Amino acid sequence: MSSSPHTLTPGSSVGSIMLLVLAALLPAIAAYYFFFGPAILISLALASATALAAEALMLKLRQYPVKFFLSDGSAILTGWLLALSIPPLAPWWLVVVGTGFAIIVAKHLYGGLGNNLFNPAMVGFAVLMISFPATMTHWPTPLMLAQHPISIGEVLQYYFSGALQGVNLDAVTMATPLDTLKTQLSLQHTVSEVKNMPIFGSFGGKGTEAIAAMYLLGGLFLLQRRIITWHTPVSFLLALTLVAALFNGIDSSRYASPLFHLFTGGAMLGAFFIATDYVTAPTTPLGKLIFGTGVGLLEYVIRVFGGYPDGIAFSILIMNAAVPLIDAYTQPRVFGHDSGVKS
Amino acid sequence: MRTLHKFHGGVHPPQHKAESNGLPIAPAPLPKRVIVPLRQHIGAPAKAQVKVGDHVLKGQMIGAADGYISAAVHAPTSGTVSAIDLHAVPHPSGLPDLCITIEADGEDRWIERQRIDYKTAVPDAVRHALRDAGIVGLGGAVFPSYVKLNPGQQAKIKTLVLNGAECEPWITSDDMLMRERAAEIVEGIRIMAHLMQPDEVLIGIEDNKPEAITAMQSACQGTSFEVVAVPTLYPGGGEKQLIQVLTGKEVPSGQRPINIGVICSNTATAYTVHRAINHGEPVISRVVTVTGNVQKPQNFEALIGTPISEIVRQAGDTSHYIMGGPMMGFDLTNLNVPLTKAINCVIAASPALFPPKPAAMPCIRCGQCAQVCPCNLQPQELYWFSQSRNFDKARAYNLFDCIECGCCSYVCPSHIPLVSFYRFAKSEIVMQDREKIAADQAKERFEFKKQREEREKQEKAARMAEKAAAATAAKAAAAASGEMEDPEAAAKKAAIQAAVERAKAKKAEAAALSPSPHPSPVEGEGAKNTEPT
Ligand code: SF4
Numbered sequence: 056m057s058s059s060p061h062t063l064t065p066g067s068s069v070g071s072i073m074l075l076v077l078a079a080l081l082p083a084i085a086a087y088y089f090f091f092g093p094a095i096l097i098s099l100a101l102a103s104a105t106a107l108a109a110e111a112l113m114l115k116l117r118q119y120p121v122k123f124f125l126s127d128g129s130a131i132l133t134g135w136l137l138a139l140s141i142p143p144l145a146p147w148w149l150v151v152v153g154t155g156f157a158i159i160v161a162k163h164l165y166g167g168l169g170n171n172l173f174n175p176a177m178v179g180f181a182v183l184m185i186s187f188p189a190t191m192t193h194w195p196t197p198l199m200l201a202q203h204p205i206s207i208g209e210v211l212q213y214y215f216s217g218a219l220q221g222v223n224l225d226a227v228t229m230a231t232p233l234d235t236l237k238t239q240l241s242l243q244h245t246v247s248e249v250k251n252m253p254i255f256g257s258f259g260g261k262g263t264e265a266i267a268a269m270y271l272l273g274g275l276f277l278l279q280r281r282i283i284t285w286h287t288p289v290s291f292l293l294a295l296t297l298v299a300a301l302f303n304g305i306d307s308s309r310y311a312s313p314l315f316h317l318f319t320g321g322a323m324l325g326a327f328f329i330a331t332d333y334v335t336a337p338t339t340p341l342g343k344l345i346f347g348t349g350v351g352l353l354e355y356v357i358r359v360f361g362g363y364p365d366g367i368a369f370s371i372l373i374m375n376a377a378v379p380l381i382d383a384y385t386q387p388r389v390f391g392h393d394s395g396v397k398s
Numbered sequence: 399m400r401t402l403h404k405f406h407g408g409v410h411p412p413q414h415k416a417e418s419n420g421l422p423i424a425p426a427p428l429p430k431r432v433i434v435p436l437r438q439h440i441g442a443p444a445k446a447q448v449k450v451g452d453h454v455l456k457g458q459m460i461g462a463a464d465g466y467i468s469a470a471v472h473a474p475t476s477g478t479v480s481a482i483d484l485h486a487v488p489h490p491s492g493l494p495d496l497c498i499t500i501e502a503d504g505e506d507r508w509i510e511r512q513r514i515d516y517k518t519a520v521p522d523a524v525r526h527a528l529r530d531a532g533i534v535g536l537g538g539a540v541f542p543s544y545v546k547l548n549p550g551q552q553a554k555i556k557t558l559v560l561n562g563a564e565c566e567p568w569i570t571s572d573d574m575l576m577r578e579r580a581a582e583i584v585e586g587i588r589i590m591a592h593l594m595q596p597d598e599v600l601i602g603i604e605d606n607k608p609e610a611i612t613a614m615q616s617a618c619q620g621t622s623f624e625v626v627a628v629p630t631l632y633p634g635g636g637e638k639q640l641i642q643v644l645t646g647k648e649v650p651s652g653q654r655p656i657n658i659g660v661i662c663s664n665t666a667t668a669y670t671v672h673r674a675i676n677h678g679e680p681v682i683s684r685v686v687t688v689t690g691n692v693q694k695p696q697n698f699e700a701l702i703g704t705p706i707s708e709i710v711r712q713a714g715d716t717s718h719y720i721m722g723g724p725m726m727g728f729d730l731t732n733l734n735v736p737l738t739k740a741i742n743c744v745i746a747a748s749p750a751l752f753p754p755k756p757a758a759m760p761c762i763r764c765g766q767c768a769q770v771c772p773c774n775l776q777p778q779e780l781y782w783f784s785q786s787r788n789f790d791k792a793r794a795y796n797l798f799d800c801i802e803c804g805c806c807s808y809v810c811p812s813h814i815p816l817v818s819f820y821r822f823a824k825s826e827i828v829m830q831d832r833e834k835i836a837a838d839q840a841k842e843r844f845e846f847k848k849q850r851e852e853r854e855k856q857e858k859a860a861r862m863a864e865k866a867a868a869a870t871a872a873k874a875a876a877a878a879s880g881e882m883e884d885p886e887a888a889a890k891k892a893a894i895q896a897a898v899e900r901a902k903a904k905k906a907e908a909a910a911l912s913p914s915p916h917p918s919p920v921e922g923e924g925a926k927n928t929e930p931t
């Protein structure tokens with residue numbers, strides 16, 4: 056005996072949604088591999104293993120059915136999003152500490168699946184950023200990797216020994232394009248001068264702009280499959296574009312173009328995969344628009360005027376805190392009513 | 399072409415109509431015994447008009463409408479009343495209800511039938527005939543039709559909507575009735591239109607029923623009735639949704655369609671209106687879809703009161719039965735219940751057709767439920783407030799506007815039985831309201847008693863004071879002037895003064911005490927506003 060409805064959408068489950076999101080990340084991961092070598096694969100594997108172990112541990116401690124919840128795939132997604140946000144060529148403990156913190160503290164200590172206020176991957180990122188700022192801003196560059204290709208074996212060697220025989224790590228890593236731009240601008244160079252540097256591509260960073268384009272592609276796939284709605288990514292990217300255009304219009308020698316901002320750092324990843332996280336974003340259409348706009352604006356402000364090279368994690372965390380309020384004040388009008396919520 | 403409107407959300411569950419609409423409607427065999435519940439409609443149960451041992455004729459009224467919102471029930475066949483007692487009935491509560499059992503004599507002999515010339519009769523006489531023929535909404539809501547077809551204060555009915563949408567999967571009873579008996583349905587619509595005098599008559603049929611649409615269109619030729627094909631989208635047959643699609647108007651929360659000048663009635667109901675007025679036949683049978691895990695899915699025209707076990711021949715691995723459609727129907731585990739006016743479909747369910755639901759996960763706030771809710775509610779918030787028993791919030795977020803259509807549960811990736819939570823919260827709130835009213839009344843009674851006692855005490859004190867005052871006044875007067883007034887007159891004056899004051903006090907007290915009108919529990923928030931068909 057069960058109550059109506061007696062039938063459910065075939066194949067729909069939390070696990071299948073998470074699987075689709077993971078699948079939507081694959082093109083970007085492929086591009087990542089192409090430009091930055093195999094390090095990302097090891098980083099993703101390590102993040103997945105850590106996420107699953109931490110999740111299982113917490114489920115067991117909280118006396119939840121471990122296998123049932125472990126199979127929902129949400130922990131792996133958190134691990135992947137974190138791994139994709141941090142430098143791939145970094146000591147192994149960086150991704151482990153970040154993922155562990157994300158799952159144990161940000162997810163489970165806040166009540167577990169569906170209850171956490173803050174995006175776990177971004178909490179993990181923020182913790183790493185604050186604790187290990189130097190490691191977090193050193194990324195391998197495609198150009199230098201082309202001169203010193205690094206094999207999987209070498210990546211592993213670096214991961215666990217912290218050193219790479221025959222290769223000077225400083226020769227293959229440097230600050231991200233966003234970071235470089237900021238540093239160089241503070242040295243009184245103009246945007247166009249800086250962008251002639253080899254790490255920059257045609258409109259973003261070399262390599263990273265292609266990865267960003269793949270995030271966009273994956274995001275469009277999620278839109279098409281109705282896993283996400285257009286509200287958050289569109290408002291996010293629109294806000295970022297408009298504010299970047301405004302400053303770029305005021306002084307194009309000091310402020311990069313909107314296109315540059317859209318295709319560098321975590322903008323695309325954030326717009327389609329992080330700001331759209333169900334649990335930590337608003338559920339109402341208007342709420343999503345406000346949330347997306349807020350993240351887009353904060354992202355720009357932190358990137359350009361703040362102390363960190365990219366603002367995606369902090370802007371999302373700040374807006375996460377406002378979600379309950381946003382939801383409460385953006386209830387849509389109910390059928391047959393003049394308003395959403397009765398006072 | 400008429401411009402159609404959209405309602406918010408909706409879902410496309412697999413239709414499963416083809417299983418049962420391939421064969422014509424078949425008459426179900428005459429049962430040996432019929433069990434007729436006295437409550438087959440919304441409102442007060444009918445009052446039994448027969449005793450055990452009475453012989454009744456087919457079509458004879460055996461239960462009369464009791465009060466305004468009620469409907470009559472009739473003997474579906476001729477025979478002898480063998481019991482008037484509690485019997486299992488098909489109802490979500492699973493509780494037995496009062497039924498009249500008739501042992502059929504096999505003759506199936508009709509009572510004398512009287513047709514009514516509705517064009518010359520006064521409208522009230524026609525409405526009375528509908529009430530006495532037991533006409534109720536056959537889409538599932540079973541609201542007495544004569545009440546619906548009474549415009550009352552509403553001066554002008556703009557639109558009469560006939561609901562032939564049949565949006566629930568598996569059910570094809572309206573579809574088949576429209577295909578086979580379109581002309582008679584249209585006769586029934588004529589009677590309704592005559593009673594209501596609407597500006598327009600729209601017949602809404604979902605576009606997955608092309609045969610029914612064609613049949614109704616040709617039957618409507620020469621009338622002003624318009625057959626409108628509406629997009630197939632569940633719950634497009636919900637009363638408020640269909641009205642929105644056809645007219646673009648929203649029925650305000652807590653109100654009925656008539657408040658916006660619309661009347662909506664099921665096409666199967668129109669058929670029974672025709673039978674009742676033009677043939678004098680009350681509702682003693684209905685078309686019911688028997689489908690799912692059965693040997694031959696088909697529609698049957700069966701007598702009300704027929705044990706459902708006599709209509710359903712299920713295949714071996716049937717696990718349970720669904721009364722109604724899969725989106726809003728309810729489960730029964732045994733078929734020892736009679737067919738009632740509300741049952742349009744019986745689905746024999748097997749694990750293959752209706753797999754057991756997976757265990758629920760926590761809500762992940764994906765918002766898919768909100769995207770499909772036809773009422774534009776936020777089901778995830780309602781769920782949150784319902785399961786945490788935050789009922790005031792649930793009500794503020796318009797829980798009572800939920801029509802329990804099941805769209806939200808249907809799409810929820812966490813497989814949360816959302817509708818069960820809403821039913822639970824609604825019944826809790828109704829109960830709390832009732833308790834509160836009872837408590838308020840008790841409190842009021844207590845206060846009243848206290849005040850009365852207080853008043854009596856005061857009065858007593860006042861009387862004593864009065865006497866004393868009169869005495870002193872008299873004395874004083876006497877002392878002041880030996881001749882001006884006699885002491886008796888002075889005492890009288892003081893007494894009158896005191897009486898006037900007392901009367902004034904009483905009046906004020908009475909005003910303070912006059913009982914305030916009680917707020918009714920959830921008036922205008924009908925637990926179920928509509929039932930999609
Ligand atoms: S569909 Fe289910 S999981 Fe998603 S928000 Fe609604 S209740 Fe929560």
Ligand code: SF4
Pocket residue numbers: 767770771772773774775776777799800801802803804805806807816817
């Ligand atoms: S059952 Fe209620 S809350 Fe759920 S979709 Fe239907 S009307 Fe909306």
